[in-house]
Amino acid sequence: MKISEIKERKIIHRPTLDFDEYGKRIYHAYEYYLAYNPGFKGNETQRLFAKWIDMAVFTLIFHFIFNKILIISVLLSIPCVIIFGAITEFYWETTLGKKIFRMKVIDDEGNYPSLSKSLLRNFLCLVNFYPVFTEYIPLPNKIGGLSTSRLNFSMHLNNKICKTYIVKESKIEEIRSLLDIEQSKNKERLIE
Structure with a gap:
């Protein structure tokens, strides 16, 4: 299942x-x-901030320890976040930024992704920074309720391709119990 x-x-x-x-x-x-x-509301924003936290750590390391200029430090942090993000997702099921927001990565079977799948989804995160502009209309009772455009980042493309999900740590047990229930229902159907 x-x-x-x-x-x-x-x-x-x-x-x-x-x-x-x-x-x-x-x-x-x-x-x-x-x-x-299995997702949650606001996960795209939290995932974006988690990625920025991961990049900030490596940027600070390159800037202060290796004495690189800031723009070079930012550029060098991108491949580090991709590689070390895949390794930490494989071994510890999360990255530093995701740990702060209490998020974990699981695959379609409810397990933690393999190293190759985690590396692929982290490499595809570069595609996620494609901006999407949406129209925002505030509620009628808001003062100065003018419609504006909002900038959103589509933070789900890598998960769609790799068939992975970003979930809250507290929801993993619920997902696994649903998988067990559905699996037992399928076994009963096969027996009948």
């Missing part, structure tokens, strides 16, 4: 034009099975 195969049951209540004898609106219930999302 894989995380991408887990389905979540959602019931959505949609209003109708009819009312009951007490004047309350009648709702129809619709049941959907949607793909399970």
Whole structure:
């Protein structure tokens, strides 16, 4: 069983034009099975800050220990973050920046990724810095609610290609229990 195969049951209540004898609106219930999302809200921003923290560490090492100028230190930190990020994800399931935000990397089976998969996803993180501009419209009750453009970074392309997920540490047990439940359901279906 894989995380991408887990389905979540959602019931959505949609209003109708009819009312009951007490004047309350009648709702129809619709049941959907949607793909399970192991991620969390705001993960792209946290992942971006985690990557910056990892880069800052190597930038400071090159700048202060090896006496390189700042721009060279930043450029040298990029391959170091890719290589050491892959190694630390393989051995310790996280990097320094991800550890601060309590995030871990898991693959589609719920395990920690192999070294080659981790190296590939860290190399593909360079593609993640492609900016995406979206329109932001504030809530109606905000003062000066003018619509503006927001700059977002698409921090999910490397995970899509490598079939990995960035999850909170606290959610790993839930994901593994869902995988076990789905696996036992599949075994029961095969037996029948």
